Amino acid sequence: MNLTHSPGDRRSALLVIDMQYDFMPGGALAVADGDALVPLINRLGRQFARVIVTQDWHPAGHISFADSHPGHVPFQTITLPYGPQTLWPVHCVQGSDGAQLHEALELPHAQLILRKGCNPAIDSYSAFLEADRTTRTGLSGYLREHGIETLYVVGLALDFCVAWSAQDAAREGFNTYVIEDACRAIDLNGSLQAAWQAMGELGVQRIQSQQLQHA
Template identity: 40%
Template structure:
């Protein structure tokens, strides 16, 4: 019973029961396997946010032949593609924020607000979430602007946005970023990913793409939270920083997500059946949700502090800045964890 009770409150609610039924019974009786290709788009490969120019120096182009070979080797039941799909001015864009054009204004607890116009690319900043609370954001170069060349899937990808089973566009709300293919960063809204997977009775998700330590990791963690048997194929991914890659690998493993290479997948699929996997899946859902709930408690304390104290300095020194630093370093899995939004 403890494995059914994901949040550990002593009760198995309807949400937990549905997730467990999907994962336990689905994995045993009728596994449906979905490949999720995350953000293999021109701007992340040859454009404004090309990964080879990021600190890890990994080339996003290298994932394309890996993903193509994977689709030839494994007959996935479903292939889904996610796309970053931003408006011209977006709260995640360095150009928008530093020019004072961010749809989400700078939060009053941002240290040295006067220095924001001179911030460098990749700097962390505190913006104002739709509910008025502090919202940590990394400043990325303008990328994947909707309907532009940079937002298109790489032309070498055999299954892209033109012929996938379905396509999910994210980051369309100018006021909040969306790393995960399931939800925006504060879980104010969800994409169509979950409903499309449920519609097709998917039980297993295999996640590849860009960037490993950002959108791939957030997507994998949300897939695990929703009860899918989740595997990340790390050699079909590319990341931003070595530190972020290592940290997100640890977080995903702690959540029960399998990290594997593409050549391991056929044997992994052969072993992903039976009662052993049912128990493992139940534990994965519990671990993924427990880790989120743990950070949500910290977020609740932050929001309580913010509302309790009139002094900006008290909030900045005691709560906001440390969390902003954790997000910047990749040690917080989701901006939802910081805002505590449901």
């Protein structure tokens, strides 16, 4: 595969999604094997001149929490004013230990840490748009102002925040690659297969980390 821009090209960036303790084994919304990604993401990060990190950052009582909806339990789907919403266990509450980035994540040259899900009334999987699909995070403008044209996306969880971010990146016109072995999925009711299909339809490329070794 010919990559649009190699990792060392300043027109490309590594987008690291939600490598936080609540998504690690033992966390409130654990993704199996999530902590195993840290060494690989650190190695990938050293290949990139530009790195951006996202951090789920919910206020207490967030609308996406099952506890905020009496009579409901985690992983149910309800309809909110902006559309369907999967209800989650309480996770990544602002300032909590579970919301912190994994301490072994070594990306000292990351230029931006983007916090999302801060609006108490709207969830936000994507690094570009909140779940109402109109409220922007500002990431698209940041990338354009810095001359970035190609994104390589890694992190957690593949079938939710990674997939939504990758799809929105493609919609915004960025060349978008998801590094499959640098992600892990929740796979809730077929969500992983659906995510790959949706990403593919938008032209998101599925690659492995070894394809970047000699890029």
